[in-house]
Amino acid sequence: MTARYISGTQLARLLGDPPQERPYYAALARAVRGLILNGRLPLRVRLPAERDLAAALGVSRTTVTAAYDELRTEGYIASRQGAGSWTALPETRPATTRQAVTRFGIASAPEGDAETIDLGCAAPAAPAVFEEAVAEAVAELPGYARGAGYEPAGLAVLREAVAARYTELGVPTRSDQIMVTTGGQQAISLLTQTLLNPGDPVLVERPTYPHALDALRRRGTRLVPVGVTGGWDLELLAASMRQAAVRAAYVIPDFQNPTGHLMDDAGRAALVEAARAADAFLIVDETFAELALDLDAPRPHPVACHDAGGRVISVGSASKLMWGGLRVGWIRATAPLLRRLATARESVDIAGPVVDQLIAARLMDRIEQVRAERARALTASRDALAGALRELLPDWRFTLPGGGMTLWAQLGAPIATPVAEAAWRRGVRVVPGPAFAVDGVLEDCLRLPYVLPPDRLRTAVERLAGAHRETETAPPPRPLPAYV
Known part of the structure; x- marks a missing residue:
């Protein structure tokens, strides 16, 4: 069976507009690393040859070689002579998917007396009818x-x-x-x-x-x-x-x-x-x-x-x-x-x-009646959640969904698991990104359902903001062992 691969043209399209930072090779390495961490570029996919990517991006082959070398040093590219290079994750990384799920299960309890706000479940109460x-x-x-x-x-x-x-x-x-x-x-x-x-x-x-x-x-x-x-x-x-x-x-x-x-x-x-x-x-x-x-x-x-x-x-x-x-x-x-x-x-x-x-x-x-009730309630809750995030966590990025029950927040750094742990200590249950992936990536994302009333979501975001501040100021954690 043929190994999965991505062409230079396809990778260039994923990378989007050329980064403005300099040196360019470092910005290119950072952009590829981001694609790997947020799941848009799968793991164990063979990367295009340096000359092919250089041609697609309109840069020198030396620039791509330097970017690949940096990614290889960091552990985001693995290579073998004669077999090319493919995407990878460093051997030590944040929690695996299974760890991310079990850490935030309902069996444990938050510290202190804070009433738990469950943002781990995307399901509402029954409708009025x-x-x-x-x-x-x-x-x-x-x-x-x-x-x-x-x-x-x-x-x-x-x-x-x-x-x-x-x-x-x-x-x-x-x-x-x-x-x-x-x-x-x-x-x-x-x-x-x-x-x-x-x-x-x-x-x-x-x-x-x-x-x-x-x-x-x-x-x-x-x-x-x-x-x-x-x-x-x-x-x-x-x-x-x-x-x-x-x-x-x-x-x-x-x-x-x-x-x-x-x-x-x-x-x-x-x-x-x-x-x-x-x-x-x-x-x-x-x-x-x-x-x-x-x-x-x-x-x-x-x-x-x-x-x-x-x-x-x-x-x-x-x-x-x-x-x-x-x-x-x-x-x-x-x-x-x-x-x-x-x-x-x-x-x-x-x-x-x-x-x-x-x-x-x-x-x-009564499906249209139920849909109308859901649309009214979910719109109010979605807008309240989005407004609180923009005010209290302005660096988090998200696309406002036009339906469903969940908002996908990008934190800007691979800290979703420690943020979720700190949030749980404050009485908010939220599931980090790796739980929604196959192979431990998406550590820079959180899923935030908006099925609760607006005031509860506002309180949840206030606690998430405190958890985020705690995580940013905490000393770097010891690396966890890699799991297979």
Whole structure:
């Protein structure tokens, strides 16, 4: 299999405008280092030859050689005679992904008496119409109690409602193309177990949803990350799918978790074409698709709208739009694949809870009402969070998302883990960037959900500002051992 590589032209495009700092080689090295640390330039990717990058940048080969030498000395480039150079991380670096997750789990507790503000969870409380939907579902439940209650593909009433929603959004869908699952995470796990074998290469975004990475790791797949911190580079994504000969790609085009990016229709069409050229499946996570904050703005069509060959497999969930405690998700795919998935499900839980599915079906009847409620609340919270960050942490950088529930903050230095540790001591739980990556990068980023009320988010940012000041003034930490 051909090793992954990036051309001089592609790297020059990622680097953007020429840096103004001098000496130029040091600025070039710093820019490449930043691409590696924020995940836009994957690890273990072969770099262009010095002359090729020099030609693409319009500089001398000596300048590129000096930049590569500096990166090699720092540990961000590894080289072997006759094999070229490829991206790497220094042997000693901040916490690994697994460490980052476990340090901020709910089992530990902050110091002092500060009330904990949980910014580790991107899920809101139930909407106002929830009780009404529950009452209607409970009233319907006796009609289902006369049967066995096992529906591996899901209740017909909910499958029809989900299919009707896809049709309304421009993707004609029959109910036999929908399978209801016990949450979106089970949908991802079932697809992983059914479609993939140990060792299969799978393209993933970086950053991305950590629990999807867990499911892929448990299956023993080989993860092929592509950076999306600055948005999707479809040319690089297609090249990565082709070079790694991926079996599948897991993508979040709708208010990407955690960056909040939204892929346009042209990008979705290019994504499907890239998957077709690589002969790969696309597992498209649409968990946040209904959470646009401007309900009057045109919305892109679902990715499946651009697919004519059954290559796109869509995953949806009720947990973000409706309520996290409502463990209902779904898969849109071809009917033959769904029959395979229903058979595979029998060894897991056979079928989902009937009452949860009835509640979800009633909420689907009120989906525009729920979307409007979510848009009002999330817009107020997002704006409050962004305003507090601009005031109290003006050096942090972020792009204001147009939907979803999370803001991706770039701290300007690889200190996300110590900032999160200091924040936890002040009563704020926040997860640092490495938890959302495959290989320990993104140490300069934090994910900040905006599902809490504005006043709580203001308090959280005040504590984060104190944590940031503490981290900046603390003595340098002892290097942690590298983990494999």
